[in-house]
Amino acid sequence: MRQATSDRTDCGFGQLDLGYLSTSAGIACLIDLSGIGGMSPLPCLAAIAIMLLGFPVSIPQNFAASNETNVTATLPNAPVSPSATDSSVVSRLMAVIEDRKRNPPAKSYTTTLLQGGVVKIGGKIQEEAREVVEAAYEQGEPGRKHVIAEAADVVYHLLVLLALQEVSWAEVEAEIARRFGMSGLDEKMARPPKG
Numbered sequence: 001m002r003q004a005t006s007d008r009t010d011c012g013f014g015q016l017d018l019g020y021l022s023t024s025a026g027i028a029c030l031i032d033l034s035g036i037g038g039m040s041p042l043p044c045l046a047a048i049a050i051m052l053l054g055f056p057v058s059i060p061q062n063f064a065a066s067n068e069t070n071v072t073a074t075l076p077n078a079p080v081s082p083s084a085t086d087s088s089v090v091s092r093l094m095a096v097i098e099d100r101k102r103n104p105p106a107k108s109y110t111t112t113l114l115q116g117g118v119v120k121i122g123g124k125i126q127e128e129a130r131e132v133v134e135a136a137y138e139q140g141e142p143g144r145k146h147v148i149a150e151a152a153d154v155v156y157h158l159l160v161l162l163a164l165q166e167v168s169w170a171e172v173e174a175e176i177a178r179r180f181g182m183s184g185l186d187e188k189m190a191r192p193p194k195g
């Protein structure tokens with residue numbers, strides 16, 4: 001297991017914090033309510049309330065930067081249609097792995113895996129998958145951190161298998177995007193009967 005080196009994982013989901021915006025608006029309104037400007041009181045009071053409560057609202061960066069209109073992205077954990085072209089740390093890792101395949105250095109764990117083929121990589125994926133499940137039974141923050149570390153191991157080894165099989169990460173992302181918003185239960189019901 002590779003040890004976690006940071007308490008915080010950047011998932012490439014940059015945040016535009018509305019707290020800053022509401023604070024600015026709130027300060028402007030406080031000045032305004034003191035009689036200097038001509039702003040409407042209701043929006044002002046709302047902005048001040050948000051400012052004082054520190055309302056935890058954020059917009060995913062990819063939403064803020066896009067023109068999509070059908071996304072309820074102002075709610076934390078709201079589903080956001082992913083773009084298959086988003087650059088992410090996973091994409092960057094995949095690029096490193098693909099480069100290892102094209103130009104194998106003498107000293108590289110990835111190269112060792114690729115040389116071992118499906119047997120070696122598949123064995124590691126199974127091992128890491130078992131370890132992440134075992135970690136999920138561990139309690140508290142140490143258990144949670146262990147899950148993160150083991151999950152990263154699973155993802156890394158899975159990417160190596162994809163590279164071996166000439167499958168790009170973009171293709172997997174496209175498949176994930178295609179499934180977006182489709183319940184697994186509905187998808188199963190829509191399948192033709194077996195046999």
Ligand SMILES: N=c1c2ncn([C@@H]3O[C@H](COP(=O)(O)OP(=O)(O)OP(=O)(O)O)[C@@H](O)[C@H]3O)c2ncn1[C@@H]1O[C@H](COP(=O)(O)O)[C@@H](O)[C@H]1O
Binds near residue numbers: 001109
């Ligand atoms: N993300 C990873 C990554 N995650 C896990 N691992 C390695 O995966 C191995 C599996 O861990 P385990 O402890 O489960 O396996 P093990 O070391 O054989 O130990 P046991 O099975 O004996 O317990 C460890 O050696 C980890 O260091 C990784 N090795 C490489 N990368 C990335 O791949 C890049 C290229 O690596 P190299 O190809 O080695 O240069 C690196 O810069 C990293 O960005």
